[in-house]
Amino acid sequence: MLAEAEDRFLDVRHEPDDPRGQADRTLRLRRLGKLGDMGLATEHGPGLWELSERLEPTLREMGERNDIIRTMQKALRAEGAERDPMSFAIHDAAPATPVVGRVIDKHLSDELGEELTLVVDGIDGRTHHVAGIDPVRVAEARIGSIVEIGPPDSAGRPSDRAIASIAEGGVYRPSRHLEQARFEGRVPSGDYDGFIASHVRRLEALSRAGIVERIDVDQWRIPEDFAIRAAAHDAGRGGRANVRILSTFDLDRQIGADGATWLDRRLVGGAVSDLVPAGFGEQVREAMEQRRERLIGQGDATRHQDGRVSYRRNLIATLQDREVARVGAELAAMKSVPFRAVADGEMVSGMFTGTAQLSSGKFAIVEKSHEFTLVPWRPVIERHLGREVAGVVQGGSVSWQMGRQRGLEF
Structure with a gap:
């Protein structure tokens, strides 16, 4: 009907002589009636319809x-x-x-x-x-x-920051980026070609917006304010959502976990007002109650006679230390190297060899020749995988330093 309409007007007043044409007209009239109910077509007279310009979109x-x-x-x-x-x-x-x-x-x-x-x-x-x-x-x-x-996130995409840091003299070269990525071992999956291809795809998208320019197959012209313009471009398109992973563990695993879980943090914080008593909100309420009973059973919480529940002092830190000690012992048995827990305020140094996902969060494995330890992971050290790192453990986080360089921001 869209193809046959003239200036969006469709004339179906005349009934064809053949049965097939009559059946087709009947279907069209029924469809036009439906479109009329939806506000996408208007009947100006018997069999004379105007199709809305909004019909197709x-x-x-x-x-x-x-x-x-x-x-x-x-x-x-x-x-x-x-x-x-x-x-x-x-x-x-x-x-x-x-x-x-x-x-x-x-x-x-x-x-x-x-x-x-x-x-x-x-x-x-x-x-x-x-x-x-x-x-x-x-x-x-x-x-x-x-x-x-x-x-x-107003900070922009990590890929844009990487492109800006690799560019030399206003020119980004994928081959140069590939060499550096392989040298630093910064791609845990080992798919270096795919890693670089994702950056090139980003540049292709930005070139359509006139932000960057392809010089040849291995060179892209990058403006000085590239990161700012790329972030503004995303913001103009609504921007990408900022995502935080609160827990890689589902509710069932959190209920029985020995570490500090998302449920524990909600229990300690007393957060329940945002839980709608239906669907997943109700499931979280039930999981919190089961987790509370488990904490009481293992001596980490106490239920008073008035029904009030109090939790162990520094519960989150205690649960985290408990889980880190267990996982450290398990890894020590596999590595045949002793595990050593680090205390708050202590300097940790060694080779960053990998990560471990715990219910308490993601932890970096830092190894020396005679021992290893687990410390809270931060994105800032991801590109230093397989290299020497150093930092100070402070309040459940790590202030990372590289040799004599100033502290890294994260």
Whole structure:
């Protein structure tokens, strides 16, 4: 009908002589009636219709929305859950207010692999569909992981900062970046070609926006204010959502964990007002109660006669130390090298050889020839994998230094 309409007007007043034409006219009239109910077509007289200029984009958007709803329902069914589609929240851009919940689906949003989509069953009683997420931000998130998705991070993308740091004389060379990445061993997966290709894809996208210029197959012209302009470009497109992984452990694993979990932090903080008594919000309430009973049973919490529950002083630090000691002993048996726990305020140094994902969070493995230790991981040391690192443990974090250089920011 769109193809046959003249200036959006369609004339179906005359009934064809042949049966096939009559049947087709009947179908068109029924469809036009439906479009009229949707406000996408107007009948100016019997059989004379005007199609709205919004008809095609509106129907396309509705089709995409229906596809998204089916994807969300499929993900929920895989988790054994059912939710009213009226509770679905489909975000065209980063959520204006943070969304906290469990990941129930994670898939690529585009063929180039530059963006991911997460479906999150929220503690607010809604199921959220958020597209356009930086894959690097959620590399460790699994189905069941607890995440927080919020407004864009004003700091910009790590890939943009890497491109700016590699560029020399305003020119970025993928081959130079590849050499440095291989030398530093900064790609844990070992897919160096794929790592560099992701940066090139980013540049191709920015070249379409006129921010960068391809000189040849191995050279890109990068402006001095590249990172700022790239961040502004993202902000103009709504910006990518900022994602924090609150726990890689699902609720069941957190309930029985010996470390400091997301549930423990909520219990100590007394946070319950944001939990809607339905869906995943109700599941979190139940999990918190089960975790509370476990803490009481192992002597880390006490229930008083009035029903009030008090927790061990420095509960989070105590649970974390307990888990680190256990994991350290297990790794020591595998490595045949003694594990040594570090105290607050102590300097730690050695080779950064890998990471360990605990319920208390992600930890860096720092080894010396005669011992190794586990310290809280921070993104700033990721590119120093396989190299000597040094830092001071302070308040559950590490202030990293490299030799005599000034402290690294993170």
